[in-house]
Amino acid sequence: MRIELTVNGERRDADVWEGESLLFALRERLGLPGSKNACEQGECGSCSVFLDGELVCACLVLAAQADGHDIVTVEGLGAGEELHPVQQAFVDAGAVQCGFCTPGLVVAVADLLDRVPHPSDDEIRESLSGNLCRCTGYSKIFDAVRIAAERA
Ligand code: FES
Ligand code: FES
Numbered sequence: 001m002r003i004e005l006t007v008n009g010e011r012r013d014a015d016v017w018e019g020e021s022l023l024f025a026l027r028e029r030l031g032l033p034g035s036k037n038a039c040e041q042g043e044c045g046s047c048s049v050f051l052d053g054e055l056v057c058a059c060l061v062l063a064a065q066a067d068g069h070d071i072v073t074v075e076g077l078g079a080g081e082e083l084h085p086v087q088q089a090f091v092d093a094g095a096v097q098c099g100f101c102t103p104g105l106v107v108a109v110a111d112l113l114d115r116v117p118h119p120s121d122d123e124i125r126e127s128l129s130g131n132l133c134r135c136t137g138y139s140k141i142f143d144a145v146r147i148a149a150e151r152a
Pocket of ligand 2: 095096097098099100101102132133134135136
């Protein structure tokens with residue numbers, strides 16, 4: 001089936017199989033590999049994107065369900081070559097090791113700071129509980145959230 005959607009502000013279309021995920025369509029059909037596929041079961045958050053402004057796991061959304069909707073991926077957060085403040089904060093805090101979790105975390109943190117500009121540690125913990133990182137021990141990620149919140 002053919003779907004039409006807006007991705008990072010651009011009108012896009014793609015031929016998709018009825019059962020394929022939005023994550024697959026973004027990565028394999030629309031040339032946007034930023035959202036990562038780590039579990040494909042809604043457990044790790046590495047595929048986090050915005051669907052009509054709501055944070056979702058792209059692996060749990062059918063591409064067909066995104067037809068006619070607005071998607072923002074990690075590639076669409078910054079302004080041109082300029083990093084989004086959350087991306088810059090991850091760089092400055094050294095919150096990236098292998099980087100596999102990072103795109104999903106950046107999207108999830110952007111969502112958190114939109115809702116709660118100055119979150120407490122508990123609010124950060126709660127908000128990011130769906131984003132798994134095997135490398136950092138989360139301490140640098142918390143630092144990145146604090147840096148981004150301070151600069152906002
Ligand atoms: S790949 Fe979607 S939640 Fe893990
Ligand atoms: S930096 Fe490797 S999984 Fe998070």
